[in-house]
Amino acid sequence: MTELSLTHLVRRPAQPSEAPPMLLLLHGVGSNERDLFPLAAQLDGRFLVLSARAPNPRGPGGFAWFEVQFTPQGPVIDPAQAEASRRLLLRFIDEASAAYGTDPRRVYLMGFSQGAIMSASVALTAPEAVAGAVLMSGRILPEIHPLIADASRLGGLPFLVVHGTADNVLPVHHGRASRDLLANLPVEMMYREYAMGHELSSESFADVQTWLNTQLDRPSRQL
Numbered sequence: 001m002t003e004l005s006l007t008h009l010v011r012r013p014a015q016p017s018e019a020p021p022m023l024l025l026l027h028g029v030g031s032n033e034r035d036l037f038p039l040a041a042q043l044d045g046r047f048l049v050l051s052a053r054a055p056n057p058r059g060p061g062g063f064a065w066f067e068v069q070f071t072p073q074g075p076v077i078d079p080a081q082a083e084a085s086r087r088l089l090l091r092f093i094d095e096a097s098a099a100y101g102t103d104p105r106r107v108y109l110m111g112f113s114q115g116a117i118m119s120a121s122v123a124l125t126a127p128e129a130v131a132g133a134v135l136m137s138g139r140i141l142p143e144i145h146p147l148i149a150d151a152s153r154l155g156g157l158p159f160l161v162v163h164g165t166a167d168n169v170l171p172v173h174h175g176r177a178s179r180d181l182l183a184n185l186p187v188e189m190m191y192r193e194y195a196m197g198h199e200l201s202s203e204s205f206a207d208v209q210t211w212l213n214t215q216l217d218r219p220s221r222q223l
Helices: 037-042 079-100 114-125 142-147 172-183 202-216
Strands: 008-011 022-026 048-052 068-071 074-077 107-112 132-136 158-164 188-194
Touching: 008 037, 022 037, 022 079, 022 114, 037 048, 037 202, 048 079, 074 079, 079 114, 079 142, 107 114, 107 202, 114 132, 114 142, 132 202, 158 172, 158 202, 172 188, 188 202
Parallel strands: 022 048, 022 107, 107 132, 132 158, 158 188
Antiparallel strands: 008 048, 068 074
16 A cells, blocks of 8 residues: 555444445644543544544654644644645545545544544645534634635534643633534534533543444435
8 A cells, every 4th residue: 555644543443334434533732642542442444543643743652633722822733734734634635535435425523632633624724525523622723714715615514622621731711612613604503512621521432422322323425
């Protein structure tokens, strides 16, 4: 197999099919492709699950989709790196779909923290490339607002947004801002808050599992 643009781990479908749906896991800043991968064993067996490593090194064994500084005024990012990673993810999705024989109409994103940011950036700007996105403890970058696709392309794209009310890294107002932005777009959006910090709790993960299962049980979105 030709080497793909991003280092990644793979969990093959437990229920083989000719063109399985793909679920792409995107980790947070300072982590790597192994962080979310253990969750794959608990996700719907119909998925081919990929867990990708961000391209920018950040400390021993750590990587980032873009550099970020946390300031009293809020996070300050490197917008050029964020845009490069957005484009890289779109290329990787195409590469992975071809390499693993997945259904290009059923590509789902599931990101935590900075991975959630990138999931939102990809889904909102290139809705034809994905079938839905799970945004866990993240935010939507203001830098992508001018790039958000028009209503005719976004129609019915499903999002699940989960956030902790005690999050001290990306406080819950970021989750609520994502909710409010998505509520004003022609997408399908479910928003949930939990009594947790910057993490994935058993309760929130159970809702993620249920949401993903439900998506697979629905007909593919018509583009």
